[in-house]
Amino acid sequence: MTVPQHRTRPVRHGRRFDLRATAMFFGLLATALIAGGFAVRALSGVVERRPVWAVVLLCLVCAALPLHRRRRRRLSAARIARRATEALEQATTTALDALDEPRPAPVAPAPVPGQRRERAAGPVIGAPAVPDYGALDPEEFEKAIAALCERDGCTRVEVVGGAGDLGADVVALSPDGRRVVVQCKRYGDDHKVGSQDLQRFGGTCFTVHEADVAVVVTTSDFTQPALEYAAQCGIVCVDREALLAWSDGLTPRPWAVTAGEAGA
Helix, strand or coil: CCCCCCCCCCCCCCCCCCHHHHHHHHHHHHHHHHHHHHHHHHHHHHHHHCHHHHHHHHHHHHHHHHHHHHHCCCCCHHHHHHHHHHHHHHHHHHHHHHHHCCCCCCCCCCCCCCECCCCCCCCCCCCCCCECHHHCCHHHHHHHHHHHHHHCCCEEEEECCCCCCCCCCEEEECCCCCEEEEEEECCCCCCCECHHHHHHHHCCCCCCCCCCEEEEEECCCECHHHHHHHHHHCEEEECHHHHHHHHHCCCCCHHHCCCCCCCC
16 A cells, blocks of 8 residues: 655745844834824925925925836845944944043143242142242232232232332231231342331331331342341341242241341
8 A cells, every 4th residue: 555645845944033133123113103204294384384395395206216116125124233233332342442541641731931839848738839029020029919918817908009109019907907018129139128228118117107017028138237227126027038938828927027037
């Protein structure tokens, strides 16, 4: 007896199901649908306002469809998903490489002309640089001394120097209420303040300006006779080194110094 043979249907090998590609395809499809909806909504508004433009646009679309059909080719969703994944991986690699690159060291700011660096012995780290008083003109020097007085608690600080000032360049009230009268001598290193300068100031600081504290500040130094006269009259002398120490906060304020000690 002959047993009939049953033909087996050939197994068709299709493409494997790719979850990532399918999700990417539906995501792109949803985006296209949303964009199409907005486009249709915008076109409907244009049709209502400009019907002639709508007719022209429709004619252009009808003319372009045959050309598009000839050149159209099928796009694979898996290919689109693969390209998008490769682009994402490349962007991630670039970002990680950028994070791994060493950052350049911060560049120190260039020094400002007319200023010197803060001394290492200064009491406050990171404090602003002290001006180079020798590089200032007389008017700028007076303003710098007035700023020091104001910084250290003086009130009613005024720069009164000029023609007819009778020796007073800066006047102020100390924190304890005393009247401070300052004469500023912006001299060079080779020009010391002499006794005649002190005598002229001593003749007006107490009688004319009614100073409780009389101070002479210079970018240079004082002669010995000038220091002796200042000690006799009660005038506080502040030479270059004492001025820098005052600026750095390393010495008592001139109105807190006994006359003659500041420049000694």
